[in-house]
Ligand code: SF4
Ligand code: SF4
């Protein structure tokens with residue numbers, strides 16, 4: 001039982017959040033929503049401990065499809081960054097704002113960019129592409145993310161300043177169009193740069209929140225220098241170009257780690273944890 005401690009703790013944390021929000025906001029949705037996500041993540045961790053190869057992909061599909069299809073398309077909640085700005089401006093602390101607070105702003109202080117490895121519906125599709133490990137060196141064009149971040153903020157601000165009617169409807173359309181653009185751009189960039197995660201590295205506006213917060217993450221890959229033989233296998237399989245053999249917070253591309261555990265899985269000396 002001891003080795004399953006982490007998935008059990010994770011399930012308990014999500015249940016505490018689920019029950020607290022259900023009772024404080026008097027809305028059964030939160031109980032269902034956070035219980036579902038907690039069960040999905042715990043199941044993935046359980047399968048990972050059992051060394052099941054596709055554990056991460058299963059969680060990614062369970063959570064990603066739920067967010068995209070159920071929350072996004074059926075409940076018509078814009079869960080993209082525009083939705084976050086919209087609900088923030090209207091002062092409504094509802095699904096999108098709670099989702100951003102938990103998964104993308106404060107949560108990364110604990111679980112880093114776990115969102116990017118296990119839940120994001122954009123990466124859920126991109127990870128099916130053929131370049132799981134980048135085939136070309138990383139480019140210095142990460143500044144693009146600040147442009148997309150600013151564009152999303154300007155777009156929603158303009159809707160409010162122009163006092164456009166029926167913004168709810170526009171936000172839903174923005175969610176659909178935004179996702180089509182993200183998928184199209186993500187797939188094109190993956191092929192251009194021979195890197196499934198090129199969109200994540202250079203364009204995704206959410207990384208403006210994720211990167212600084214995950215710098216302080218509690219959960220991070222650590223290298224046991226006593227065991228490490230400097231074979232370089234771990235770095236060669238990392239989709240995000242992280243130097244996980246450096247234990248300092250300033251490790252190369254440290255804020256890019258999506259906790260996919262490919263490095264750990266491939267280390268011949270079990271030096272990573
Ligand atoms: S960087 Fe953006 S697109 Fe990539 S996984 Fe994270 S949130 Fe999703
Ligand atoms: S794969 Fe393991 S042994 Fe090889 S460099 Fe990485 S941590 Fe060290």
Ligand code: SF4
Nearest residue numbers: 238257258260261263
């Ligand atoms: S391979 Fe290791 S360092 Fe690279 S993203 Fe995955 S968990 Fe992080």
